[in-house]
Amino acid sequence: VDDHVRPRRVVIVGGGFAGLFAARALRNRPVQVTLVDRAEHHLFQPMLYQCATGILSEGQIATPLRYILRHDDNVDCVLAEVTGFDVAARKVIATRPLGDRMELPYDDLIVAAGAVQSYFGHDEFATMAPGMKTLTDALTIRRRVFGAFEIAETATDPAERRRWLTFVVVGAGPTGVELAGQIRELATRTLRDEYHRADVADARVLLFEGAECPLASFGPKLSAKAARALDRLGVELFMRSIVTDIDAQGVEVRGPGGSVTRHEAGTVLWTAGVQAPPLAHTLARQTGAEQDRAGRIRVAPDCTIPGHPEISVVGDLMALDHLPGLAEVAMQSGRYAALRIRRDMEGRKVGPFRYRDFGSAAYLSRGRAVVSFGPVRLNGFPAWCLWIAIHIAFLTGFRNRFGALLSWLLTIGWAVRRERALTARQIAAACRRHPSATPEPSGAGGRRNTGRPS
Amino acid sequence: VDDHVRPRRVVIVGGGFAGLFAARALRNRPVQVTLVDRAEHHLFQPMLYQCATGILSEGQIATPLRYILRHDDNVDCVLAEVTGFDVAARKVIATRPLGDRMELPYDDLIVAAGAVQSYFGHDEFATMAPGMKTLTDALTIRRRVFGAFEIAETATDPAERRRWLTFVVVGAGPTGVELAGQIRELATRTLRDEYHRADVADARVLLFEGAECPLASFGPKLSAKAARALDRLGVELFMRSIVTDIDAQGVEVRGPGGSVTRHEAGTVLWTAGVQAPPLAHTLARQTGAEQDRAGRIRVAPDCTIPGHPEISVVGDLMALDHLPGLAEVAMQSGRYAALRIRRDMEGRKVGPFRYRDFGSAAYLSRGRAVVSFGPVRLNGFPAWCLWIAIHIAFLTGFRNRFGALLSWLLTIGWAVRRERALTARQIAAACRRHPSATPEPSGAGGRRNTGRPS
Secondary structure: OOOOOOOEEEEEEOOOHHHHHHHHHOOOOOEEEEEEEOEOEEEOHHHHHHHHOOOOOHHHHEEEHHHHOOOOOOEEEEEOEEEEEEOOOOEEEEEOOOOOEEEEEOOEEEEOOOOEEOOOOOHHHOOOOOOOOOHHHHHHHHHHHHHHHHHHHHOOOHHHHHHHOEEEEEOOOHHHHHHHHHHHHHHHHHOOOOOOOOOHHHOEEEEEOOOOOOOHHHOHHHHHHHHHHHHHHOEEEEOOOEEEEEOOOEEEEEOOOOOEEEEEOOEEEEOOOEEOOOHHHHHHHHHOOOEOOOOOEEOOOOOEEOOEEEEEEOHHHEEOOOOOOEHHHHHHHHHHHHHHHHHHHOOOOOOOOOOOOOOEEEEEEOOEEEEEEOOEEEEHHHHHHHHHHHHHHHHHOOOOHHHHHHHHHHHHHHOOOOOOOOEHHHHHHHHOOOOOOOOOOOOOOOEOOOOOOO | OOOOOOOEEEEEEOOOHHHHHHHHHOOOOOEEEEEEEOEOEEEOHHHHHHHHOOOOOHHHHEEEHHHHOOOOOOEEEEEOEEEEEEOOOOEEEEEOOOOOEEEEEOOEEEEOOOOEEOOOOOHHHOOOOOOOOOHHHHHHHHHHHHHHHHHHHHOOOHHHHHHHOEEEEEOOOHHHHHHHHHHHHHHHHHOOOOOOOOOHHHOEEEEEOOOOOOOHHHOHHHHHHHHHHHHHHOEEEEOOOEEEEEOOOEEEEEOOOOOEEEEEOOEEEEOOOEEOOOHHHHHHHHHOOOEOOOOOEEOOOOOEEOOEEEEEEOHHHEEOOOOOOEHHHHHHHHHHHHHHHHHHHOOOOOOOOOOOOOOEEEEEEOOEEEEEEOOEEEEHHHHHHHHHHHHHHHHHOOOOHHHHHHHHHHHHHHOOOOOOOOEHHHHHHHHOOOOOOOOOOOOOOOEOOOOOOO
C-alpha cells in the first residue's frame, strides 16, 4: 500500500459521546474514519431512565450513528462487536452480527468503549437486579416495573401483592435518584386510577446508598435538597446502607450500625457502580497499559496509552486525573483525541487534555431538579427549567426535540406515559429474575451533565 | 351467591378492536366486566407496518387497556393468558404472567381472541418468515429489515450482499402491499445516503401473491392502480405465484405456468393469511360449535354460539356471513355483543347483527393511497389525504395524534424514521432465521378499514 495515496485510517471503537464526538471532529478531514459499535445507534444515556419509565420511546433517545454522520463521506459506520485488538499489526478484531470475523486496520485507534455496570464482585446480582447502561437494560427495567404492578393487581395473597408493590433501587447517584423518583411519580400519578385491586399509590420505593447522602457529587446543600425532595415524593432513603444479598424475594441490607435487615421486594434495580468492559483488559495486556481499580485504562496527559502514541483511550474507559464518568468528559476527550490526530497530520503538537467543567444536573420530580454549575448551586423550579432547557438543547442536533417536548408535556401535565407496551410473556421473561438479555455495554456514555454538544 | 345483590358478570377475552368496543359499550352499566388479554395494550393493528418500518414507536400504536378504561370502575383489566374454558361451570381459565392459574367466572362470555398468522399448513415457515399480527412480530420485522441492510454493508462476498439486499414479502393484501412499499421507500429515501459500501437504493423487494392481482378486495380499478404504484416504487410484483418453500437463503416459488423458481433473499416476511388461534378449538370442543376452514367459530345471527346464548364470539374469530377480518367488523360485532347483553338485562331482544360497510383504505407510497367506500373508488393524492385523515381520526381517542402526525411529517418530508434502534445481538437473534419470539396472537384485530371508533 502506498502511503502517498492512501489516507490515514482512524478506527474509533464505540459510538457513545466520546466516539461520536471524535468522529464528528474528523469529518471532512483527509482521514478515513471507521466508527465501530455493537449498536447502530448513539444512545443519549442521561435520559435512559425516561425510556425505562415509559416517558420516551427507544427512538427518542437512540439515534442511528449512520443518520448522524450521513453527510460525512469519510466516516464509515460498522455494526460489529469488537472482540480484540492486534496492536502489533495495528488491527481491530470484530465480529459481524451473524458471527463472521472482520479486521479493521488502523493508523490511529481511538478506544471509546465506555463502561458497564459494576456489581462490586457480586456478578450473580446481574440477573436479579438489572443495571441501567444500555437500551436493552432500559427495556428490561420497563418490563419489570410495569410488570410488577400487573402481577400485584391479580395477586390473591396480600404478602405477594405487597412484595410486588415494593421496589428497591440500589445507588443514589443521579440515575438511582431519578429512577426512584420516577417510580413513585408513576405509582401516584400515572397508574393510580388504572388499577382497581392493588393500591398502587401506596407502592414503596426503597433507595439504598452506601454513602452518607444522595447525589453526593453535587455538594452538601443540593444533596440535602435532593433528600427532602425524595422524601416528599415518598421515596424511602436508606443511607450508609450496603446491599449484601439479592434473591427472588427481596434484598439483605447492612445498615449504618452494621446490622443486616431483610426487605421483601418484587423488583430490584441496580445503579450503584460502573467498571470497564472486558475489552479493557485485552487492550491493557497487549499494550502494557495500567488499569485502575475499576479496570479503566490509565492514559498519558494527551489521552494516549504510554508507549503507544497511535492509541487514544477516551470517555468512561479513560483513567486520567480522577475525571468523573460524565457525558461532558466523554465529549471533550473524544474531541481532543481527534484534534490531536489533526494536529499531528499538520506536524504540530497539542497541549495536554484539559477538562472544562460545565457542571451537572439531576431531575428530582415534576418541577424540581438540582443543578451544580461552577460555584452556582440551583434547586427547585429554576433548576428544573434549566434541566429542561439543557436537555432540549442537547437533543436539538438529533431532531427529537419536538417529540421529547411533547412526551414531557403529556407526562408533566397529564401524567401520561405512552411507552409501556408489554405482554404477559415479556413480564414472565423479565420478572422471573432471569432477564432474557444479558447486560450489554453501550459504546460509551456518562451520567447527567450540562455540557453542550459541539 | 345471591343474584339480587351480585351484578351480572361479563368476561371479555381479548382487548383488540372487538373486545375493547364490547367493554366500552358496557361502561357505567350495572354489570361487572373483566377484560382479559395476554397483552396489557390495545394494538392499533392497521398501523403495525409503520412500527415495523421505523416510523412509529410501540407506544404510538399500543395503548394500555387500563389507560383507555381508567374511568370505568365497572371494568377490570386482567393481564393473563387464557388457556381454556369451563363452559359447564361458566369459567374462563387463564395463566398469570408468572405461571399461576386463575379462574374468571362469568354469566356472559364474549370471546374476541382474534386471529393468528396462517402459513397454510407450513408451520415450519414461521421461524423463517415472521408474520405481522402482534407488536412482537413488528419488532422482529424491524430488526430483520434494518439488520439486513447492516449485514449487507459489511458483506465482502457480492452474492451475500445481494442476498441481504433482497426482501421477499408474501401476500399482496393491504399489509403486504404497505410493507413492500415501505421497504422500497426506506431503501431509496431514508437509507440511501447512510451506507457507503452497499448500494441500498438498489435493494430489491419481491412481492408474491397467489391471486390475480394485488389488493383484490378493492376491486379491479384500484387493484390496477395499486399495481402501477408498486411498480413505480420499484416493487417487483409476482402474481399467481405461490411460495412453496423457505430456507435460510431464499424462497422457492411456483409461478403461473406451474414452474418453480428459486429466489435468493436474506429476508422473507409473511402476510399471506390468518387463522383462528388454538383457543378456538378448545371452545368449539366444549360447546359443540362448528369451525370453518380457517378455524373460526360459526355463530348464530346474533353472534352467539348455537345452544349457548351466554357465549358470543366476535371479531376475527367469528365466522358469520363471510364477513372479512377487518377492524370495522370487529368493532361493530364487539359493540353488538355488548348491546345484546344490555337489552337482555332489560328483558328485550335485539335483531340479528348487521355489518355496515364503511369501506377500506390502503397506503401505497408517499402521496398515494387507495380508498374504497361504497360505490366510491379513490386513488392517488385525494385517497392519500383521506387515509391520513381517517387514521388520525382513529388515533384521536388515544392521545397519540400529535405524536403520529409529527412522526409522519418527519417521514414524509425528510424521510426520517426515528424508531430503528438495534444492536448486533438483536440482529443476530432476528436474522439467523430463529426469531427469539414465537408468533404471539393479539387479542384481536383486523386489516385496513375506514370505519370510525364510536
